[in-house]
Amino acid sequence: MILKKKVPLIDQHDKYGFWGGKFGGSYIPETLKKPIDDLTISFNKLRKNKIFLKKKNFYFKNYIGTPTRFIKLENLSEHLGGAQIWAKVVSDANGGAHKIYNATVHALICKSMGKKYIVGDTGAGYAGKMLSMAAKKFGLKCKIFMGAKDIKRQKPNCDAMRKNGAEIIPVTTGSQTLVDAVSECMRYWVSNCDTTHMCVGSTVGPNIFVKICGWSTSQISKELKIQIKNEFKKIPNKIKLINCVGGGSSAYGFWSEFIDFPKKQIELIGVEAGGPKKSKLHAAPLSKGAKLGVLHGAASYVCQNLEGQINETESISAGLDYPGVSPIHCFLKDTKRAIYTYATDEEALKAYKLVTKFESLNPSLEPSHAFAEAIKISPKLTRDTIVIVNSCGDAKKDRDILKMRLKTI
Amino acid sequence: MSSPIRVAFEKANKENRPALLTYTVAGDSNKKISLNILKRISDHVDICEIGFPHNTPIADGGQIQTSSYRAIKKGIKINDIFEIVKNYKKIKDAKPVILMGYYNMIYQYNENKFLRKCKESGVNGLIVVDLPWPENINFANKCKKNLVSFIQLLSPTTSLKRLKKIIKDSHDMIYYISMLSTTGGKLKVSPKQILSNYQRIKKIDNKKKCVIGFGITEKNIDKLKSADGIVCGSIICKEITKSITLGQNPVTNVSKLVKKLKKKII
Numbered sequence: 001m002i003l004k005k006k007v008p009l010i011d012q013h014d015k016y017g018f019w020g021g022k023f024g025g026s027y028i029p030e031t032l033k034k035p036i037d038d039l040t041i042s043f044n045k046l047r048k049n050k051i052f053l054k055k056k057n058f059y060f061k062n063y064i065g066t067p068t069r070f071i072k073l074e075n076l077s078e079h080l081g082g083a084q085i086w087a088k089v090v091s092d093a094n095g096g097a098h099k100i101y102n103a104t105v106h107a108l109i110c111k112s113m114g115k116k117y118i119v120g121d122t123g124a125g126y127a128g129k130m131l132s133m134a135a136k137k138f139g140l141k142c143k144i145f146m147g148a149k150d151i152k153r154q155k156p157n158c159d160a161m162r163k164n165g166a167e168i169i170p171v172t173t174g175s176q177t178l179v180d181a182v183s184e185c186m187r188y189w190v191s192n193c194d195t196t197h198m199c200v201g202s203t204v205g206p207n208i209f210v211k212i213c214g215w216s217t218s219q220i221s222k223e224l225k226i227q228i229k230n231e232f233k234k235i236p237n238k239i240k241l242i243n244c245v246g247g248g249s250s251a252y253g254f255w256s257e258f259i260d261f262p263k264k265q266i267e268l269i270g271v272e273a274g275g276p277k278k279s280k281l282h283a284a285p286l287s288k289g290a291k292l293g294v295l296h297g298a299a300s301y302v303c304q305n306l307e308g309q310i311n312e313t314e315s316i317s318a319g320l321d322y323p324g325v326s327p328i329h330c331f332l333k334d335t336k337r338a339i340y341t342y343a344t345d346e347e348a349l350k351a352y353k354l355v356t357k358f359e360s361l362n363p364s365l366e367p368s369h370a371f372a373e374a375i376k377i378s379p380k381l382t383r384d385t386i387v388i389v390n391s392c393g394d395a396k397k398d399r400d401i402l403k404m405r406l407k408t409i
Numbered sequence: 410m411s412s413p414i415r416v417a418f419e420k421a422n423k424e425n426r427p428a429l430l431t432y433t434v435a436g437d438s439n440k441k442i443s444l445n446i447l448k449r450i451s452d453h454v455d456i457c458e459i460g461f462p463h464n465t466p467i468a469d470g471g472q473i474q475t476s477s478y479r480a481i482k483k484g485i486k487i488n489d490i491f492e493i494v495k496n497y498k499k500i501k502d503a504k505p506v507i508l509m510g511y512y513n514m515i516y517q518y519n520e521n522k523f524l525r526k527c528k529e530s531g532v533n534g535l536i537v538v539d540l541p542w543p544e545n546i547n548f549a550n551k552c553k554k555n556l557v558s559f560i561q562l563l564s565p566t567t568s569l570k571r572l573k574k575i576i577k578d579s580h581d582m583i584y585y586i587s588m589l590s591t592t593g594g595k596l597k598v599s600p601k602q603i604l605s606n607y608q609r610i611k612k613i614d615n616k617k618k619c620v621i622g623f624g625i626t627e628k629n630i631d632k633l634k635s636a637d638g639i640v641c642g643s644i645i646c647k648e649i650t651k652s653i654t655l656g657q658n659p660v661t662n663v664s665k666l667v668k669k670l671k672k673k674i675i
Contacts, residue, residue: 016544027512027540028467028541029467029468030542030562030586031566032566033566033567173474183465183466191591194589294512302513304517307514308511308517309465309514
């Protein structure tokens with residue numbers, strides 16, 4: 001398994017859509033073959049179309065508000081000693097998280113394909129909130145599929161979705177979280193693919209959805225590369241890019257421009273959700289060695305039992321609470337370009353507490369997992385090491401959970 | 410030698426009616442009941458489709474999901490499913506069996522081992538919902554080598570060009586999905602339209618036996634009786650659910666229902 005240089009990772013798949021010959025693909029019912037082929041053709045044309053790109057760039061700049069800040073966390077670095085800790089504050093983006101990039105691109109694709117309806121799945125509610133925003137902005141009718149458990153724990157985002165005129169469809173099957181929301185959304189699309197466009201909220205699902213999402217979030221590392229050069233005059237010799245990984249959309253976006261660099265110079269660290277310290281359940285297929293399986297139309301490492309039934313997951317962070325992971329992260333793991341670890345619920349909460357104590361930053365529970373890793377490793381590193389954390393979401397949505405759980409930490 | 414699936418179609422054809430295919434989930438509502446259902450409906454059915462339940466089904470509607478979750482909750486394992494097939498096949502005049510499910514379960518069990526078990530237990534065909542053509546070509550060939558028919562699915566969205574290629578690679582039977590829907594949706598296309606699409610398929614290769622499924626009920630089954638075969642699934646799963654809710658015997662109720670369905674197409 002070899003990574004190619006100078007080719008975007010999203011394009012390094014074979015003709016059946018597999019990365020490294022085994023991750024990804026399109027395991028879909030026959031009914032979805034045509035809509036997925038149509039979408040693939042449209043996307044391949046649009047990504048080369050100057051007018052479309054101009055439109056995308058216009059909305060990225062004026063609607064999403066790029067670039068997002070790249071800041072040094074002076075106080076946290078001082079407190080921990082060791083490496084310099086920086087943050088890419090992606091939560092500055094309109095709506096408060098990286099999910100807006102993918103949502104905006106999907107809304108633009110939907111419009112250019114002449115479809116008036118758009119549907120999407122959501123876990124933490126950010127993908128749903130952003131899709132509802134983009135749908136409103138571009139005049140599309142929007143339905144969001146969300147697990148009933150997540151609706152309860154991410155109320156602020158649900159309120160936002162409804163305010164934007166989207167209909168939230170509660171999913172009450174299975175564990176009532178993201179995995180069930182994605183299934184239900186796909187089932188809805190099977191029945192309505194002639195009039196409706198589907199947005200998959202992360203770099204998961206059939207091949208084309210991995211590509212569209214990765215193409216959209218790569219904006220993050222494009223900005224970061226320029227910002228690093230501006231800040232340090234050149235790309236420093238020791239960088240660690242730390243990102244949380246659920247489906248893996250923000251991590252891919254945060255890393256895509258840096259994959260070609262030697263890993264000694266730029267290390268990529270993905271942090272999955274280890275779940276509650278005392279629980280056997282988790283959402284960390286990469287770092288806990290889950291087996292290869294097929295989930296939601298793609299082959300990836302999946303938390304599953306011996307029979308191939310998908311396991312229940314558990315995490316304080318709804319956005320990371322997913323049994324599968326992007327095929328491109330499986331590829332990055334097996335080619336050893338990125339390393340993956342996990343943080344427990346408790347570690348993420350502690351990290352949140354520490355970051356917010358020292359900095360005027362309010363990372364949601366998802367990036368708090370990444371901060372947990374940064375906090376863990378930074379004291380042991382030298383001053384010339386640049387640790388950059390993608391603060392990819394804002395904690396407004398987590399206010400209820402944080403209020404309840406911080407007392408116990 | 411003709412395959413048992415083909416023979417079943419020929420028999421129905423001689424009787425001047427479509428073949429009746431039923432779909433039930435293995436282990437719904439438990440192993441014993443699902444086996445008894447198969448035994449009881451066997452006289453009225455031409456081919457039994459048996460679902461191996463998966464907990465993340467992306468193409469099943471509510472009724473089959475309910476049946477699947479019920480079976481999984483009771484702890485059904487793949488080996489139990491083969492055991493059910495084996496026991497069913499022991500009865501006199503057992504009908505051909507087609508297993509239907511999602512690829513991950515076959516993949517985890519191991520393709521070769523799965524097909525070996527199919528052969529051993531008497532499975533005649535296989536439908537893998539999320540393994541479309543051309544990705545399924547290798548696996549379909551493996552099936553053929555093991556004397557298991559791989560059943561290709563066709564849908565209203567399948568282009569003519571694609572239809573031709575898929576039909577060319579298909580085995581004895583092909584499955585036409587009546588409409589854009591998960592299983593058990595309300596029939597939103599007229600039977601006339603469905604049959605016109607069906608004819609388009611038959612025109613490409615008249616010899617391949619084509620069944621119609623998705624959204625078939627007591628009310629519409631007779632309107633599709635010019636097809637080679639008709640599949641009833643969700644309506645049966647619904648009957649099992651109803652029987653359990655009412656505290657009635659699902660075996661008796663399903664058998665009555667299947668008899669009724671059969672009557673409509675004679």
